[in-house]
Amino acid sequence: xxxxxQDDQQTEPGTNLELVERLGYLLKHAQLQLxxxxxxxxxxxxxxxxxxxxxxxxxxxxxxxxQDAAQQLGIDRTTMVAFVDALERKGLVGRRPHAQDxxxxxxxxTETGRDTLRRARKASDAAEQRFLAPLSAPLARxxxxxxxxxxxAR
Amino acid sequence: xxxxxQDDQQTEPGTNLELVERLGYLLKHAQLQLxxxxxxxxxxxxxxxxxxxxxxxxxxxxxxxxQDAAQQLGIDRTTMVAFVDALERKGLVGRRPHAQDxxxxxxxxTETGRDTLRRARKASDAAEQRFLAPLSAPLARxxxxxxxxxxxAR
DNA sequence: GCTGATCGTCAGCTCTGCTGACGATCAGCA
DNA sequence: TGCTGATCGTCAGCAGAGCTGACGATCAGC
Numbered sequence: 001x002x003x004x005x006q007d008d009q010q011t012e013p014g015t016n017l018e019l020v021e022r023l024g025y026l027l028k029h030a031q032l033q034l035x036x037x038x039x040x041x042x043x044x045x046x047x048x049x050x051x052x053x054x055x056x057x058x059x060x061x062x063x064x065x066x067q068d069a070a071q072q073l074g075i076d077r078t079t080m081v082a083f084v085d086a087l088e089r090k091g092l093v094g095r096r097p098h099a100q101d102x103x104x105x106x107x108x109x110t111e112t113g114r115d116t117l118r119r120a121r122k123a124s125d126a127a128e129q130r131f132l133a134p135l136s137a138p139l140a141r142x143x144x145x146x147x148x149x150x151x152x153a154r
Numbered sequence: 155x156x157x158x159x160q161d162d163q164q165t166e167p168g169t170n171l172e173l174v175e176r177l178g179y180l181l182k183h184a185q186l187q188l189x190x191x192x193x194x195x196x197x198x199x200x201x202x203x204x205x206x207x208x209x210x211x212x213x214x215x216x217x218x219x220x221q222d223a224a225q226q227l228g229i230d231r232t233t234m235v236a237f238v239d240a241l242e243r244k245g246l247v248g249r250r251p252h253a254q255d256x257x258x259x260x261x262x263x264t265e266t267g268r269d270t271l272r273r274a275r276k277a278s279d280a281a282e283q284r285f286l287a288p289l290s291a292p293l294a295r296x297x298x299x300x301x302x303x304x305x306x307a308r
Numbered sequence: 309g310c311t312g313a314t315c316g317t318c319a320g321c322t323c324t325g326c327t328g329a330c331g332a333t334c335a336g337c338a
Numbered sequence: 339t340g341c342t343g344a345t346c347g348t349c350a351g352c353a354g355a356g357c358t359g360a361c362g363a364t365c366a367g368c
Contacts, residue, residue: 016226018214023188023282024203026301029228031181033308038178049178050355060172067315072170074183079356081317103315103364128177134307135300143300146293147180152169153288154187204324221346233325235348257333257346 034131041127045120046090052124054083055117058093058107065104092116188285195281199274200244206278208237209271212247212261219258246270 019025038049047055057069064072070080084107087093092113098104109117132140173179192203201209211223218226224234238261241247246267252258263271286294 016211016214019207019210019226020302020306021298022207022210022278023285023298023301024185024192024278025207026298026305027181027185027188029305030301031178031185033305034177034181053173053176053179056173056176057170060170065315072173075355076357077316078318078358082355098315101315101365105316124176124178131177131304134303139296139300142293142296144175144177144180146289146297147177147184148174149288150285151180151183151187152174219346230326231347232327232349236325252346255334255346259347 034128037127037131038124041123042120045116045123047116047120049124051083051087052117052120054080054087055092055109055113056121059109059114059117063106063108065098066107067104069107087113188282191281191285192278195277196274199270199277201270201274203278205237205241206271206274208234208241209246209263209267210275213263213268213271217260217262219252220261221258223261241267 035049038052042048042052053073054069057072058064066080066084067077070077073080084093084095084105088095091110093107094110095105095107098106132143135143189203192206196202196206207227208223211226212218220234220238221231224231227234229237238247238249238259242249245264247261248264249259249261252260286297289297
Protein backbone atom coordinates (compact mmCIF):
# COMPACT_ATOMS: atom_id res chain seq x y z
CA UNK A 1 0.00 0.00 0.00
CA UNK A 2 1.45 3.30 -0.99
CA UNK A 3 1.10 5.80 1.78
CA UNK A 4 1.23 8.77 -0.52
CA UNK A 5 -2.03 10.12 0.75
CA GLN A 6 -1.59 13.74 0.00
CA ASP A 7 -4.81 15.52 -0.60
CA ASP A 8 -6.58 14.13 -3.56
CA GLN A 9 -9.02 11.49 -4.42
CA GLN A 10 -10.19 8.31 -2.80
CA THR A 11 -9.64 7.12 0.74
CA GLU A 12 -10.75 10.53 1.89
CA PRO A 13 -12.48 10.06 5.24
CA GLY A 14 -15.28 12.35 4.07
CA THR A 15 -17.33 14.06 6.70
CA ASN A 16 -20.82 12.76 6.52
CA LEU A 17 -22.26 13.33 9.94
CA GLU A 18 -24.65 10.42 9.90
CA LEU A 19 -22.21 7.95 8.47
CA VAL A 20 -19.38 8.87 10.78
CA GLU A 21 -21.32 7.85 13.84
CA ARG A 22 -22.01 4.35 12.65
CA LEU A 23 -19.96 1.72 14.41
CA GLY A 24 -19.22 -0.16 11.22
CA TYR A 25 -17.72 2.89 9.61
CA LEU A 26 -15.79 3.78 12.74
CA LEU A 27 -14.33 0.34 13.25
CA LYS A 28 -13.40 0.00 9.61
CA HIS A 29 -11.62 3.31 9.41
CA ALA A 30 -9.99 2.99 12.80
CA GLN A 31 -8.59 -0.33 11.68
CA LEU A 32 -7.48 1.21 8.41
CA GLN A 33 -5.59 4.00 10.10
CA LEU A 34 -3.94 1.71 12.59
CA UNK A 35 -3.06 -0.64 9.76
CA UNK A 36 -1.21 2.11 7.94
CA UNK A 37 0.71 3.16 11.02
CA UNK A 38 1.57 -0.41 11.89
CA UNK A 39 2.62 -1.28 8.37
CA UNK A 40 4.98 1.66 8.28
CA UNK A 41 6.37 0.82 11.72
CA UNK A 42 7.02 -2.80 10.81
CA UNK A 43 8.42 -2.14 7.37
CA UNK A 44 12.04 -2.04 8.61
CA UNK A 45 11.61 -5.60 9.84
CA UNK A 46 10.12 -6.86 6.61
CA UNK A 47 6.94 -7.77 8.42
CA UNK A 48 3.32 -6.71 8.36
CA UNK A 49 0.81 -6.73 11.16
CA UNK A 50 -0.52 -10.19 10.46
CA UNK A 51 2.90 -11.74 10.34
CA UNK A 52 3.70 -10.11 13.66
CA UNK A 53 0.53 -11.60 15.11
CA UNK A 54 1.66 -15.02 13.96
CA UNK A 55 5.05 -14.49 15.55
CA UNK A 56 3.41 -13.44 18.80
CA UNK A 57 1.35 -16.60 18.94
CA UNK A 58 4.30 -18.80 18.04
CA UNK A 59 6.51 -17.04 20.56
CA UNK A 60 4.15 -17.32 23.50
CA UNK A 61 3.84 -20.44 25.58
CA UNK A 62 5.09 -23.74 24.33
CA UNK A 63 5.69 -24.60 20.68
CA UNK A 64 2.47 -25.09 18.79
CA UNK A 65 1.45 -26.96 15.71
CA UNK A 66 0.37 -24.96 12.70
CA GLN A 67 -3.23 -25.76 13.41
CA ASP A 68 -2.98 -24.75 17.06
CA ALA A 69 -1.53 -21.42 16.08
CA ALA A 70 -4.09 -20.89 13.34
CA GLN A 71 -6.88 -21.48 15.80
CA GLN A 72 -5.50 -18.93 18.21
CA LEU A 73 -5.34 -16.40 15.42
CA GLY A 74 -8.82 -17.13 14.16
CA ILE A 75 -7.57 -18.03 10.72
CA ASP A 76 -7.76 -21.19 8.71
CA ARG A 77 -5.06 -23.84 8.58
CA THR A 78 -4.62 -23.43 4.83
CA THR A 79 -3.94 -19.76 5.37
CA MET A 80 -1.39 -20.55 8.03
CA VAL A 81 0.69 -22.49 5.50
CA ALA A 82 1.51 -19.33 3.57
CA PHE A 83 2.33 -17.40 6.73
CA VAL A 84 4.73 -20.02 7.99
CA ASP A 85 6.22 -20.30 4.51
CA ALA A 86 6.94 -16.57 4.47
CA LEU A 87 8.34 -16.47 7.98
CA GLU A 88 10.46 -19.53 7.35
CA ARG A 89 11.82 -17.98 4.17
CA LYS A 90 12.91 -15.03 6.29
CA GLY A 91 14.58 -17.33 8.76
CA LEU A 92 12.34 -16.27 11.63
CA VAL A 93 10.68 -19.61 12.29
CA GLY A 94 11.44 -23.25 11.66
CA ARG A 95 9.29 -26.29 11.08
CA ARG A 96 10.10 -29.65 12.58
CA PRO A 97 7.97 -32.75 12.80
CA HIS A 98 6.18 -33.34 16.06
CA ALA A 99 7.87 -36.10 18.03
CA GLN A 100 4.72 -37.94 19.09
CA ASP A 101 2.45 -37.09 16.16
CA UNK A 102 4.28 -36.87 12.90
CA UNK A 103 1.30 -35.49 11.05
CA UNK A 104 1.94 -32.24 12.87
CA UNK A 105 4.54 -29.60 12.26
CA UNK A 106 5.88 -27.89 15.32
CA UNK A 107 6.69 -24.31 14.44
CA UNK A 108 9.27 -22.58 16.58
CA UNK A 109 10.95 -19.22 16.53
CA THR A 110 14.58 -19.17 15.58
CA GLU A 111 17.06 -17.05 17.50
CA THR A 112 16.65 -14.36 14.86
CA GLY A 113 12.90 -14.79 15.09
CA ARG A 114 12.88 -14.17 18.82
CA ASP A 115 14.99 -11.06 18.42
CA THR A 116 12.91 -9.74 15.54
CA LEU A 117 9.72 -10.40 17.46
CA ARG A 118 10.98 -8.42 20.44
CA ARG A 119 11.97 -5.42 18.37
CA ALA A 120 8.99 -5.55 16.01
CA ARG A 121 6.58 -5.70 18.90
CA LYS A 122 8.21 -2.63 20.34
CA ALA A 123 7.78 -0.78 17.05
CA SER A 124 4.19 -1.93 16.78
CA ASP A 125 3.47 -0.81 20.33
CA ALA A 126 4.84 2.60 19.45
CA ALA A 127 2.54 2.72 16.43
CA GLU A 128 -0.41 1.93 18.68
CA GLN A 129 0.62 4.76 20.94
CA ARG A 130 0.75 7.17 18.03
CA PHE A 131 -2.63 5.95 16.90
CA LEU A 132 -4.09 6.52 20.36
CA ALA A 133 -2.38 9.87 20.81
CA PRO A 134 -5.58 11.90 20.26
CA LEU A 135 -7.02 10.28 23.39
CA SER A 136 -6.01 10.86 26.98
CA ALA A 137 -4.30 7.94 28.64
CA PRO A 138 -7.36 6.94 30.70
CA LEU A 139 -9.64 7.16 27.67
CA ALA A 140 -7.24 5.06 25.64
CA ARG A 141 -7.19 2.45 28.38
CA UNK A 142 -10.98 2.44 28.54
CA UNK A 143 -11.18 2.02 24.78
CA UNK A 144 -8.93 -1.02 24.81
CA UNK A 145 -10.80 -2.51 27.75
CA UNK A 146 -14.16 -1.95 26.09
CA UNK A 147 -12.96 -3.68 22.93
CA UNK A 148 -11.62 -6.59 24.95
CA UNK A 149 -14.98 -6.91 26.64
CA UNK A 150 -16.81 -6.92 23.32
CA UNK A 151 -14.49 -9.28 21.52
CA UNK A 152 -14.23 -11.83 24.31
CA ALA A 153 -17.92 -11.64 25.23
CA ARG A 154 -19.77 -13.41 22.43
CA UNK B 155 -11.05 -15.85 30.13
CA UNK B 156 -12.59 -19.19 30.75
CA UNK B 157 -13.91 -20.17 27.36
CA UNK B 158 -12.51 -23.59 26.75
CA UNK B 159 -12.41 -25.45 23.52
CA GLN B 160 -15.88 -26.40 22.50
CA ASP B 161 -15.76 -25.36 18.91
CA ASP B 162 -16.58 -27.41 15.91
CA GLN B 163 -15.02 -25.33 13.17
CA GLN B 164 -12.03 -23.19 12.50
CA THR B 165 -12.14 -19.41 12.72
CA GLU B 166 -12.33 -19.73 16.46
CA PRO B 167 -10.86 -16.61 18.00
CA GLY B 168 -8.61 -18.53 20.37
CA THR B 169 -7.61 -16.91 23.59
CA ASN B 170 -4.00 -15.92 23.40
CA LEU B 171 -3.50 -13.41 26.16
CA GLU B 172 -0.84 -11.39 24.44
CA LEU B 173 -2.55 -11.30 21.10
CA VAL B 174 -5.92 -10.38 22.45
CA GLU B 175 -4.68 -7.11 23.87
CA ARG B 176 -3.31 -5.84 20.60
CA LEU B 177 -5.41 -3.12 19.05
CA GLY B 178 -5.13 -4.57 15.58
CA TYR B 179 -6.56 -7.87 16.71
CA LEU B 180 -9.27 -6.19 18.72
CA LEU B 181 -10.39 -3.88 15.95
CA LYS B 182 -10.38 -6.65 13.40
CA HIS B 183 -12.44 -9.03 15.47
CA ALA B 184 -14.78 -6.34 16.75
CA GLN B 185 -15.47 -5.39 13.17
CA LEU B 186 -15.95 -9.02 12.26
CA GLN B 187 -18.51 -9.62 14.97
CA LEU B 188 -20.41 -6.46 14.18
CA UNK B 189 -20.31 -7.36 10.52
CA UNK B 190 -21.99 -10.68 11.22
CA UNK B 191 -24.71 -9.12 13.31
CA UNK B 192 -25.30 -6.38 10.77
CA UNK B 193 -25.37 -8.75 7.84
CA UNK B 194 -27.99 -10.87 9.54
CA UNK B 195 -30.05 -7.84 10.49
CA UNK B 196 -30.01 -6.42 6.96
CA UNK B 197 -30.63 -9.68 5.20
CA UNK B 198 -34.42 -9.20 5.09
CA UNK B 199 -33.85 -6.02 3.09
CA UNK B 200 -31.48 -7.63 0.61
CA UNK B 201 -28.73 -5.27 1.72
CA UNK B 202 -25.38 -5.53 3.38
CA UNK B 203 -23.62 -3.01 5.59
CA UNK B 204 -21.74 -1.32 2.78
CA UNK B 205 -24.82 -0.88 0.66
CA UNK B 206 -26.58 0.64 3.63
CA UNK B 207 -23.70 3.06 4.05
CA UNK B 208 -24.07 4.10 0.42
CA UNK B 209 -27.80 4.63 0.93
CA UNK B 210 -27.12 6.74 4.01
CA UNK B 211 -24.78 9.00 2.11
CA UNK B 212 -27.11 9.29 -0.85
CA UNK B 213 -30.06 9.95 1.42
CA UNK B 214 -28.46 12.71 3.46
CA UNK B 215 -28.24 16.28 2.27
CA UNK B 216 -28.71 17.16 -1.35
CA UNK B 217 -28.33 14.75 -4.25
CA UNK B 218 -24.71 13.91 -4.93
CA UNK B 219 -22.74 12.73 -7.91
CA UNK B 220 -21.27 9.27 -7.77
CA GLN B 221 -17.86 10.71 -7.12
CA ASP B 222 -19.09 12.96 -4.31
CA ALA B 223 -20.69 10.00 -2.60
CA ALA B 224 -17.65 7.81 -3.11
CA GLN B 225 -15.46 10.42 -1.50
CA GLN B 226 -17.69 10.63 1.54
CA LEU B 227 -17.52 6.87 1.90
CA GLY B 228 -13.78 6.72 1.44
CA ILE B 229 -14.05 4.39 -1.51
CA ASP B 230 -12.99 4.73 -5.09
CA ARG B 231 -15.21 5.96 -7.92
CA THR B 232 -14.80 2.69 -9.85
CA THR B 233 -16.06 0.81 -6.81
CA MET B 234 -19.03 3.11 -6.55
CA VAL B 235 -20.19 2.08 -10.02
CA ALA B 236 -20.92 -1.44 -8.83
CA PHE B 237 -22.69 -0.23 -5.71
CA VAL B 238 -24.97 2.08 -7.64
CA ASP B 239 -25.55 -0.67 -10.20
CA ALA B 240 -26.70 -3.03 -7.47
CA LEU B 241 -28.90 -0.49 -5.72
CA GLU B 242 -30.40 0.63 -9.02
CA ARG B 243 -31.15 -2.98 -9.92
CA LYS B 244 -33.08 -3.23 -6.67
CA GLY B 245 -34.99 -0.08 -7.49
CA LEU B 246 -33.63 1.80 -4.48
CA VAL B 247 -31.77 4.55 -6.32
CA GLY B 248 -31.89 6.17 -9.72
CA ARG B 249 -29.29 7.81 -11.91
CA ARG B 250 -29.97 10.94 -13.89
CA PRO B 251 -27.57 13.23 -15.68
CA HIS B 252 -26.52 16.36 -13.87
CA ALA B 253 -28.24 19.40 -15.35
CA GLN B 254 -25.22 21.71 -15.43
CA ASP B 255 -22.44 19.12 -15.87
CA UNK B 256 -23.49 16.22 -18.00
CA UNK B 257 -20.36 14.25 -17.23
CA UNK B 258 -21.84 13.63 -13.78
CA UNK B 259 -24.55 11.27 -12.69
CA UNK B 260 -26.79 12.50 -9.93
CA UNK B 261 -27.84 9.54 -7.82
CA UNK B 262 -31.06 9.88 -5.87
CA UNK B 263 -33.09 7.59 -3.67
CA THR B 264 -36.37 6.40 -5.05
CA GLU B 265 -39.47 6.34 -2.91
CA THR B 266 -38.80 2.68 -2.19
CA GLY B 267 -35.19 3.56 -1.47
CA ARG B 268 -36.13 6.10 1.15
CA ASP B 269 -38.47 3.67 2.84
CA THR B 270 -35.95 0.83 2.76
CA LEU B 271 -33.26 3.12 4.11
CA ARG B 272 -35.41 4.12 7.07
CA ARG B 273 -36.26 0.55 7.99
CA ALA B 274 -32.82 -0.89 7.28
CA ARG B 275 -31.16 1.75 9.39
CA LYS B 276 -33.45 0.84 12.24
CA ALA B 277 -32.48 -2.82 11.92
CA SER B 278 -28.82 -1.92 11.73
CA ASP B 279 -29.10 0.28 14.81
CA ALA B 280 -30.63 -2.63 16.67
CA ALA B 281 -27.70 -4.81 15.60
CA GLU B 282 -25.30 -2.21 16.95
CA GLN B 283 -27.18 -2.27 20.24
CA ARG B 284 -26.89 -6.03 20.45
CA PHE B 285 -23.22 -5.79 19.66
CA LEU B 286 -22.70 -3.23 22.41
CA ALA B 287 -24.85 -5.10 24.90
CA PRO B 288 -21.89 -6.38 26.96
CA LEU B 289 -21.04 -2.77 27.79
CA SER B 290 -22.93 -0.42 30.07
CA ALA B 291 -24.64 2.45 28.29
CA PRO B 292 -22.06 5.04 29.42
CA LEU B 293 -19.17 2.79 28.41
CA ALA B 294 -20.75 2.19 25.03
CA ARG B 295 -21.14 5.92 24.55
CA UNK B 296 -17.51 6.48 25.51
CA UNK B 297 -16.38 3.82 23.08
CA UNK B 298 -18.20 5.42 20.18
CA UNK B 299 -16.92 8.84 21.13
CA UNK B 300 -13.34 7.61 21.42
CA UNK B 301 -13.54 6.02 17.98
CA UNK B 302 -14.97 9.22 16.51
CA UNK B 303 -12.08 11.14 18.01
CA UNK B 304 -9.53 8.75 16.56
CA UNK B 305 -11.06 8.49 13.12
CA UNK B 306 -11.67 12.18 12.63
CA ALA B 307 -8.38 13.24 14.18
CA ARG B 308 -5.70 12.69 11.52
C1' DG C 309 -3.85 -55.06 9.63
C1' DC C 310 -8.17 -52.37 8.26
C1' DT C 311 -11.05 -48.19 8.65
C1' DG C 312 -11.91 -43.62 9.56
C1' DA C 313 -10.26 -39.29 11.29
C1' DT C 314 -6.62 -35.60 11.45
C1' DC C 315 -2.67 -32.58 9.75
C1' DG C 316 -0.24 -30.09 6.30
C1' DT C 317 -0.32 -28.94 1.52
C1' DC C 318 -1.89 -27.31 -2.90
C1' DA C 319 -5.04 -25.80 -6.66
C1' DG C 320 -8.72 -23.14 -7.52
C1' DC C 321 -12.37 -20.10 -6.23
C1' DT C 322 -14.64 -15.92 -4.14
C1' DC C 323 -14.85 -11.32 -2.55
C1' DT C 324 -13.29 -6.62 -2.31
C1' DG C 325 -11.12 -3.09 -4.08
C1' DC C 326 -7.71 -0.92 -7.02
C1' DT C 327 -5.13 0.57 -11.52
C1' DG C 328 -5.26 1.90 -16.23
C1' DA C 329 -7.51 2.98 -20.25
C1' DC C 330 -11.53 4.73 -22.86
C1' DG C 331 -15.33 7.89 -24.57
C1' DA C 332 -18.01 11.77 -23.35
C1' DT C 333 -18.03 16.15 -21.53
C1' DC C 334 -16.43 20.51 -19.62
C1' DA C 335 -13.35 24.77 -19.01
C1' DG C 336 -9.77 27.73 -20.59
C1' DC C 337 -7.35 30.10 -24.07
C1' DA C 338 -6.15 31.90 -28.26
C1' DT D 339 -14.72 28.99 -33.11
C1' DG D 340 -11.35 25.33 -32.58
C1' DC D 341 -7.81 23.24 -29.78
C1' DT D 342 -5.97 21.37 -25.40
C1' DG D 343 -6.10 19.45 -21.00
C1' DA D 344 -8.74 17.96 -17.14
C1' DT D 345 -12.80 15.49 -15.08
C1' DC D 346 -16.61 11.90 -14.66
C1' DG D 347 -18.47 7.42 -15.29
C1' DT D 348 -17.47 2.96 -17.13
C1' DC D 349 -15.14 -1.32 -18.01
C1' DA D 350 -11.43 -4.87 -18.19
C1' DG D 351 -7.96 -6.70 -15.79
C1' DC D 352 -5.20 -7.34 -11.69
C1' DA D 353 -3.86 -8.04 -6.74
C1' DG D 354 -4.43 -9.39 -1.95
C1' DA D 355 -6.78 -12.11 1.66
C1' DG D 356 -8.96 -15.96 2.79
C1' DC D 357 -11.80 -19.95 2.01
C1' DT D 358 -13.34 -24.75 0.00
C1' DG D 359 -12.21 -29.22 -1.59
C1' DA D 360 -9.15 -32.71 -2.55
C1' DC D 361 -4.79 -35.26 -1.80
C1' DG D 362 -1.00 -38.04 0.61
C1' DA D 363 0.88 -39.07 5.00
C1' DT D 364 0.00 -40.29 9.50
C1' DC D 365 -2.46 -41.62 13.66
C1' DA D 366 -6.03 -44.16 16.77
C1' DG D 367 -9.38 -47.73 17.50
C1' DC D 368 -10.89 -52.06 16.77
